[in-house]
Amino acid sequence: MGIFKKITAGLKKTRDSIVGTFDSMVKSFTKIDEDFFEELEEILIMGDVGASTSAKICEELRRRVKKEGVTDPQQIRELLQEVIAEMLEGGEGLRASTKPSVIMVIGVNGVGKTTTIGKLAANLKADGKKVLLSAADTFRAAAIDQLQIWADRAGADMVRHEEGSDPAAVVFDSLSAAKSRGVDVVICDTAGRLHNKKHLMDELSKINRIIKRECPDCDLEVLLVLDATTGQNAVEQARQFMNVADITGIVLTKLDGTAKGGIVISIRESLGLPVKYIGVGEQIDDLQPFDAREFARALFDTNSD
Ligand SMILES: Nc1nc2c(ncn2[C@@H]2O[C@H](COP(=O)(O)OP(=O)(O)OP(=O)(O)O)[C@@H](O)[C@H]2O)c(=O)[nH]1
Ligand SMILES: [Mg+2]
Structure with missing residues (x-):
């Protein structure tokens, strides 16, 4: 199995819980309003993202939705992925260059x-x-x-x-x-x-x-x-x-x-x-x-x- 496949397989349960629920939620909304963000925040909290982090993610999403003029809930998926990736970035590499x-x-x-x-x-x-x-x-x-x-x-x-x-x-x-x-x-x-x-x-x-x-x-x-x-x-x-x-x-x-x-x-x-x-x-x-x-x-x- 390739590395990416392994990660996606390893994340299956988390993906089903967070993204699965997110996708069905998105379908029930025709516009992006405060109710939408409230529901999204709930989903993130249920997915163990933590209350303060979930609030931060939604805050950042609100900002981008406004800035980019997004109106279709379906488009939020990509933005959300982007916001999460940016939050996770930085300092991941192992520092092991000296011998030993x-x-x-x-x-x-x-x-x-x-x-x-x-x-x-x-x-x-x-x-x-x-x-x-x-x-x-x-x-x-x-x-x-x-x-x-x-x-x-x-x-x-x-x-x-x-x-x-x-x-x-x-x-x-x-x-x-x-x-x-x-x-x-x-x-x-x-x-x-x-x-x-x-x-x-x-x-x-x-x-x-x-x-x-x-x-x-x-x-x-x-x-x-x-x-x-x-x-x-x-x-x-x-x-x-x-x-x-x-x-x-x-x-x-x-x-x-x-x-x-x-x-x-x-x-x-x-x-x-x-x-x-x-x-x-x-x-x-x-x-x-x-x-x-x-x-x-x-x-x-x-x-x-
Ligand atoms: N499914 C799964 N099991 C894991 C993973 N990492 C470790 N385990 C299992 O977790 C159990 C405990 O792992 P150990 O490596 O012995 O944990 P430890 O922290 O060294 O434990 P102590 O020495 O008792 O403190 C083992 O049965 C591992 O096989 C993982 O990524 N996935
Ligand atoms: Mg041990």
Whole structure:
């Protein structure tokens, strides 16, 4: 399956919910009036775009409708796609140009961190990069073994310690190994951590300190993984993490299993954080670099059903 096909397939539920409802709503209107915008705002909110972001989208649409003199509700579709694409744009690319570069992957339990790391490693390998995985989720032995399976699948090196060992020490060893082996990208797995667990947050800052000390000039991405199926809760989770970590981007997983894909817009707009990757399935090739225009196009694409 081509990349665009994969994204459109992964977004099917969201598209049905937002654009499907939008299309039938448009048919019931003969002119664009305040009722039209009110109904549109409702649809966006129902599609997990979030109240303030939905209001912003409608405000921008009103402006363009006026400016461009649009009178036919059918024409709104294109304008809406355009407004959403523009809102989503900016900062999507992964910064990983130094050798080594470091990617720290954080997020609460079960959101898809380890799986994302495996997929990301495979992506980077396909780009010809040498990748090393750092098993800094030492909380459970199973977590280390799970990462090892992904490392093997992706053809990446891995540095691991025993269960229960200090995660910062794993990262320290990973960075030393990366330097001596000429690795391009080090990706650090971390334990699923909760904002109210102080020791876990301390652990996160300790890992961060080690990276800053051992690799001061390296490109560092701190990617927060969020599970799209949790809808607006994911936005709240991101807010909590922003208080304790310098997040550089979001990976939004499990878009394939939900109609709540509208939160992509909410995250970008209300938190100002770029979405860098989206997960649209459980297989190794199911992680896609986020492309704002492509995402908006996939959201409105009805030819693929
Ligand atoms: N459908 C779907 N499932 C996904 C996606 N990403 C991850 N998963 C699944 O989500 C589940 C949890 O993934 P993990 O990678 O183990 O999550 P984690 O954040 O590392 O979890 P902990 O280590 O327990 O904190 C697994 O069953 C994955 O296969 C995705 O994009 N789509
Ligand atoms: Mg994990």
